[in-house]
Amino acid sequence: MASVRFESVTKRYGDGVALRELDMTVNDGEFLVFxxxxxxxxxxxxxxxxxxxxxxxxxxxxxxxxxxxxPSKDxxxxxxxxxYALYPHMTVAENMAFSLELQGLSRGEIQQRVQRAAQQMGLETLLQRKPKELSxxxxxxxxVCRAIVRNPAVFLMDEPLSNLDAQLRGQARAEISQLHRDLGTTVIYVTHDQxxxxxxxxxxxxxxxxxxQQVDTPQAIYSTPKNKFVAGFMGSPAMNFAEGVLINRDDQIWFQSSALTLPLPPLQSPTPYQRYLGQRVIGGLRPEDLHDPRFCPADIPTSPLRGTIHHRESLGNEVILYLxxxxxxxxxxxxxRRSEMALGDTVELLANTAALHWFDPQTEEAI
Incomplete structure (x- = not known):
């Protein structure tokens, strides 16, 4: 196992910059996702x-x-x-053993590592099959097993699940996460899938x-995004944004746009917002923080907003409304999911004002 450190790493291709001044540390034994x-x-x-x-x-x-x-090999x-880049003419066991043979390990050590990795990933009965015989x-x-047998200091995974269907992706996510917990090896994983x-x-x-843009725990990234890009990218459906003005009315700060008037709840400290009074800001609210009044939690501060439903998606466990x-x-x-709001209805939803996010319209940084 090992930590990984990037110090001001930049990669250019001609006039284009693919990576700019990356500074960060991946801790020993961590599972970090780019x-x-x-x-x-x-x-x-x-x-x-x-x-x-x-x-x-x-x-x-x-x-x-x-x-x-x-060099890469060292x-x-x-x-x-x-x-997956498996050799089609080799069996599963031979694919897993190939890199170990290049390292000059003994036949007994190779067999032991292959068997142990196959057991971890439930492949014991498939070791003699060729890749074309596998799902x-x-x-x-x-x-993944071919990587495990090498006992590396760091695993690098580049979108390894993108070729799987939705059900298999869910299963494979759980398997790789469990594998990380069992091995305790540093994993750096690349995906576009939130x-x-x-x-x-x-x-x-x-x-x-x-x-x-930001590096933090999943919950912190979701709950306290550093800027508008992170807020909009993390979450599906994406966060709703609206541009408006912060005003002071009866000693309370309100957000006002051409279609919305929403109060900032009293529990929210007004200090960061004082310098934005009378100025334009970008407000953000996640779709799950808009509620059908019939099923709205009783312990949250809310404010109504009205809109007309132009599209409706029932997903079984929830309903997505486009207003x-x-x-x-x-x-x-x-x-x-029990909501009966229908296509074409003009409805009133309740916005959880405690969950509002605010961004500077110039820098797009969180306020």
Whole structure:
């Protein structure tokens, strides 16, 4: 096991910057997830650490050792790719053993490692099959097992579940998370899937356009996003945003836009907002913080808003409403599955004002 450290790591391709001044540490034994949209720099970060790319500037460390000039084979890492890259002419056991044979390990040691890894991932009965005889989920397990047998200091995983269907992804998430708990090895995982990031990572690092936006626990990323990008990217459906003005009315601060008038609850300290009084701000509210009045929790501060439902999705366990407000702006609400609000209805929802987020319209940083 080992920690990983990035010191001002930058990667350029001609005039383009894929990664800019990345400074962060991945702790020993941590499961860190890099997440962000396509082209944000997350796979580039993994390839730099793996030695498949060379940083334009900055330094990389695995443990206390600089790996800037080390070839990939000497970095003590194991990588699991989006394409499982299994040798089609080899059996499962041979695929798992191949890297160990290159290391010159004894036949007994190789067999012991292969058996142990196969048992961990439930592949004992499939060791003599070829990849073409396996399902997608089984191939994914073989790729993970091939990494396990090497006993690396760091696992690098580049969207390893993206080729699986939804049910298998859920199962594989649980298996990889359990494997991390069993092995205690440092894992750096790349995905664009927020669900994978939220459910698997001990910490999440959010990237956008090659710049690290925020790194924190999943709950902190979700509850206290550092800026508007993080707030909008993490969460599905995405956070609703509206631009308006903060005003003082009867010694209480209110948010006012062309279609919304919402009070900041008294329990919220007014100090950070004083300098924004009379100025424009961006307000944010997650869809699950808009409630059908019939099923609204009784212990939260609320304020009503009205809109017309132009689309409705019933997902069994919840209902997603798409509303058009008086000024033509749209927003989404995730309401109780028992809600009977129908397509075309003009409805009144209750906004949880304690859950409002505020962002500076110039910097887009959280207020």
């Amino acid at each position: 997440v962000g949209p396509s082209g944000c720099g997350k796979t580039t970060t993994l390839r730099l650490l793996a030695g498949l790319e060379t940083a334009t500037s900055g330094h990389l460390y695995i443990g206390d050792r600089s790996v800037d000039t080390l 970095r003590d890492i194991a990588m699991v790719f989006q394409s 997608g989920g089984q191939r994914q397990r073989v790729a 669900v994978e990031a939220m459910t698997m990572g001990t910490r999440i690092a959010v990237l956008n356009q090659g710049v690290l 058009t407000l008086a000024d033509g702006q749209t927003l989404m609400a995730r309401v109780d």
